[in-house]
Amino acid sequence: MPMLTPDGLAGLIFIFLAVVTLAGAFIAATALRLPRAVAGLALGFCGLAGIFYFLNSPFVALMELLIYVGAVCVAIVFAIMLADPGVEKARTARSTAIPAALSLPVGALFAWGLIILARNTMWPAPAAKLNPGDTVDIGHSLLTTYSMVFELISIVLLMAIIGALVLARKGRD
Amino acid sequence: MELIAGLADRMEVYLALAAMLFGIGIYGVLLRRTLIGMMIAGELILAAAALNFMTFSRFLSPDPSTGRIFTLFIMGIAAAEAAIGMSIIIAVYRNYKSVETDRVADLKG
Numbered sequence: 001m002p003m004l005t006p007d008g009l010a011g012l013i014f015i016f017l018a019v020v021t022l023a024g025a026f027i028a029a030t031a032l033r034l035p036r037a038v039a040g041l042a043l044g045f046c047g048l049a050g051i052f053y054f055l056n057s058p059f060v061a062l063m064e065l066l067i068y069v070g071a072v073c074v075a076i077v078f079a080i081m082l083a084d085p086g087v088e089k090a091r092t093a094r095s096t097a098i099p100a101a102l103s104l105p106v107g108a109l110f111a112w113g114l115i116i117l118a119r120n121t122m123w124p125a126p127a128a129k130l131n132p133g134d135t136v137d138i139g140h141s142l143l144t145t146y147s148m149v150f151e152l153i154s155i156v157l158l159m160a161i162i163g164a165l166v167l168a169r170k171g172r173d
Numbered sequence: 174m175e176l177i178a179g180l181a182d183r184m185e186v187y188l189a190l191a192a193m194l195f196g197i198g199i200y201g202v203l204l205r206r207t208l209i210g211m212m213i214a215g216e217l218i219l220a221a222a223a224l225n226f227m228t229f230s231r232f233l234s235p236d237p238s239t240g241r242i243f244t245l246f247i248m249g250i251a252a253a254e255a256a257i258g259m260s261i262i263i264a265v266y267r268n269y270k271s272v273e274t275d276r277v278a279d280l281k282g
Contacts (some may be wrong), residue, residue, distance in 0.1 A: 018190055022193055026197055029198065034209055034210060051224065053182050068216070072255045073250055076255065077261040078259070079262055080209060082263050083262055106203060110192075110195060118184075118185055124233065126232060155254070168260040
């Protein structure tokens with residue numbers, strides 16, 4: 001079986017992960033019930049974590065699972081439980097400026113244009129790698145070159161926590 | 174067979190995947206009628222951007238850790254955005270008893 005070479009198997013797994021990612025994203029964008037959309041989002045992010053693994057970065061793949069699947073999706077589930085949006089109504093009677101029928105062509109246009117752009121651009125030849133970019137290098141860069149940004153994002157997160165508390169608390173006695 | 178085996182080593186494949194994720198995200202943002210649905214689709218757009226950064230850091234960059242750190246920062250900002258967005262949605266729901274974008278339209282001329 002020529003299929004069972006290691007490279008062939010890796011290619012098959014890659015195709016499977018890409019299909020999982022796109023299917024999860026499509027469910028997240030179109031499902032009528034929001035809990036299903038969140039489940040699709042979690043599925044898509046699991047596939048995307050696998051894609052990150054193929055991009056030589058198991059650390060970022062783990063963070064994708066931890067932050068997106070573990071934290072962001074759970075936060076959205078909490079918001080759905082607290083706000084109770086129910087089932088979305090039929091989309092034909094939408095009164096906003098953009099009719100729902102236009103959304104699919106617009107999204108397809110963006111995707112098509114970006115794919116054409118990615119195919120036709122002459123990318124510069126890959127430069128020689130200074131380092132492999134593994135977890136040790138990421139840690140070194142975070143604490144030397146990017147230490148300022150690292151501190152700033154912790155302040156942003158702190159302000160987000162406090163702001164979320166203030167916003168959600170207002171109007172409740 | 175060589176096509177399948179070499180698929181994971183071609184940059185265009187990852188870029189096309191990110192473009193499709195971005196297109197699905199735009200489609201969802203325009204299609205959704207509730208604020209929560211719009212936020213879910215917005216997460217897809219952020220994920221597409223993160224995938225592009227990871228792709229370029231893997232294939233083109235001399236220092237691959239830069240793109241990976243940028244992806245980690247995108248995740249952190251997305252988490253902060255989700256927390257703030259959710260609390261705004263809950264505040265809107267408390268005032269309007271609805272999270273549908275058509276009914277939260279007091280400022281509409």
